[in-house]
Amino acid sequence: MRLDGTKRLHGWAIAGAALLLCGLLAMMAVDRVMRSSAIDDAMASADGNAQILASGLQSELQKFSLVPPVLAEDPDVIALMKGDRSRAAILNRRLATLAEQTQAAVIYLLDADGRTLSSSNHASDDSFIGSVYGFRSYFREAMAQGAATQFALGTVSRRPGLYIARRIGNPGSPLGVVALKVEFDALEKSWRASGRGVFVVDGSGVVLITSNPDWRFHALDPEAATNRNREEDLRALGVARFAPLELSRRYKRTASVPLDTTGHVVAPEGWTMHLLVDPSRYVGGAISRGRLAVALAMAVLVMLGALAFYLRRRREEAREADLARRTDLLRQQLSQANRLATLGQIGAGISHEIRQPVAAMRVFAENGEKLVETGELDRAKGNFAQISRLADRIGTITGELLRFSRRGTRAQRAMPIGQAVDGALLLLNDRIAGLDVEIALPDAEARAIEVVGEHVRLEQVLVNLLQNALDAVGASGRIAIEVATRTDTCLVVVSDDGPGLDQAAMDRLFHPFATTKEDGLGLGLVISQEIMRDLGGDLRAEPSESGARFVMEVPLA
Structure with a gap:
């Protein structure tokens, strides 16, 4: 026992x-x-979270990038650069209003020598008027290349920001530069308030925008930053050598998202957003x-x-x-x-859909103001009616982006297909003219063909196709719009003489986020095909011996 x-x-x-x-x-x-x-x-x-933050910053930069190209084509700006100094006072007020509306830090106009002739901060003690900024790299590059950006400290304010510049006049005889400065104080403050460690670095790994001001102008890899122009860095950033970025030991990992440039240059190439991750609270609880x-x-x-x-x-x-x-x-x-990142990308793409109506509204508003001053009230009334129509159109286009994720029905009516063609060309008129692209249009008989559809949605599809064609052909290219009928369907064909699409690209054209552009979201064709199918038609790509060819099928009335 x-x-x-x-x-x-x-x-x-x-x-x-x-x-x-x-x-x-x-x-x-x-x-x-x-x-x-x-x-x-x-x-x-x-x-x-990093995808959402990057999309938000990209969208903010895109908003500002639309301003310099529009101002560079403004008649008052061109007149001022050609010597009509009487326009300066008018432009000072306009620039001040525009800066307030867009929340830009400052917008100013430089002549060919880099001297400021007009500025949104003309009334402040640190007004830029009369100051010479020809030494700035954004000025030199914009004069030489047409557009440029530079992240730098203000020469007077010493506040960091991104300068976006656009040349006024043609390359052979440049008249000057439109410059806009974007400051990120509010964005950085929101990052700090969220308690996140966020920073954006340039291609050399130097911190430019950050939730922690002590990290600014430090380098992730000091050796990678040694090849920079120290003289230029000292002048633009106030430092010639970059100390290493020493982060808290609690940050064990980093989520990084590259910031791709879009249609306009909005950030120097190679920017990357980093979101610091502190997994300790996850690990401890688990x-x-x-x-x-x-x-x-x-x-x-x-x-x-x-x-x-x-x-x-x-x-x-x-x-x-x-x-x-x-x-x-x-x-x-x-x-x-993934859903949040997708919504962020769609939000960033809204400017791609509405930037041309906004530019047209600005032109109509400025022309209307001038017509009122000269007493041509009837013509001015017509301009303001156009503004109202374009504003309605912007709302409808934005609604279409929401409709892509929330299905619904809209009233359709019989309409001539030429209405949609004319509307799309109106929205893209400035860009077509700027690129000197030849547009071959259908004749009056073809444009009068009656279809059953919705004007704005058909126009939106045409805008998307024409935008893609303009991106493909570049300057001095050719785009053709053809209209024909087949049984009970109207065929609208948009073709170009660009480089075309290989078979691999053709196979994934209508897949979400599949794109052949470095700056594309990959949603334009998906949304367009969804619109056409909802209208009882379709959108497809056809093989072509040269360039790309897209066919819209629209039900006949």
Whole structure:
């Protein structure tokens, strides 16, 4: 009996030691699994947040990039640059109003020598008028290349910002430069308020925009920044050598998103947004939960040793259920992050859809103001009616972007297809003229063909196709718009003489986020095809011997 008891005691001791050893091993394994899972959760969340932040910054930069090209073509600006100094006072007021509306730090006009002739801050003590900025690289590059950007400190304010510049006049005889400065104080403040560690670096890894001002003008890799122009950096940024960026040890990982440039140059090439990730709060909670599960499992094993086999099976089932729950949670988080990133990209693309109506509204408003001053009220009234129509159109186009994710129906009517063609050409008139592109249009009989559709949505599809064609052909290219009928369908063909599309690009044209452009969102053709199918037609790409060829199918009236 005593021997049996001793053996039993030894058996319990061995079983206890084995259980303790198993418990320790289980705790170590669970710690590793929970740590890995928690870090994955943290990175998934950070990737989604980084995409949203990058899309927001990209959208903000795109908004400002539209202003210099419009001002560079303004008649008052050109007259001022050609020597009519009487326009300066008018432009001062206009620039001040425009800066207030767009929330630009300052907008100013420089002559060919870099001297400021007009500025939005003309009334302030630190007015730019009379100051010479010919030494700035954005001025030199804009004069030489047509457009330029530069991140630099203000020469007077010493406040950091991005300068966006556009040449006035043609390359052979430039008249001057339109410059706009964007400051990021509000954006950086919102980043700080969110408690996130966020910063944007240029192609050399130098921090430019940041939630922590102490990080600005530090380098992720000081060696990579040694090839920069130190003289230019000292003049523009106030530093010639960049100290290494030393981050808190709690930031173990970084989610990074490159900021691609879009139609207009809005940021120097190579900008990247970094979102610092602190996984400690994820890891600590996950490990605690894992250890608690192990401790409870051990307690259950101790209390219910006789049911060890049964409880072991139940524990395995519980672990599988816990793993499935965590996997499902991770899948939901990834899905949510993807949705938010998609919404951010669509929001950033809104300016692509409405920038031309906005530019047209500005022209109509300025012309209307001049017509009122000269007493031509009837013509002015017509301009203001055009503004109202374009404003309605902007609202409708924005609604179409929302409709892409929220299905609905709109009233359709019989209309001549030429109305949609004319409207699309009106929106793109300035860009077509600027690129000197030849547009071959259908004759009056073809334009009068009656179709069943919605004017604005058909026009939106045509704008998307023509925008793509303009991107493809560049300056002095050729685009053709043809209209024909087949049975009960009107065919509207948009073709160009650009480089065309290979078979791989043709196969994924209408897939979301598939694009052949470095700056494209990959949503324009998807939305356009959805619109056409909702109208009872279709949109497809056809092979072509030269360039690209897209066919809109619209039901005949």
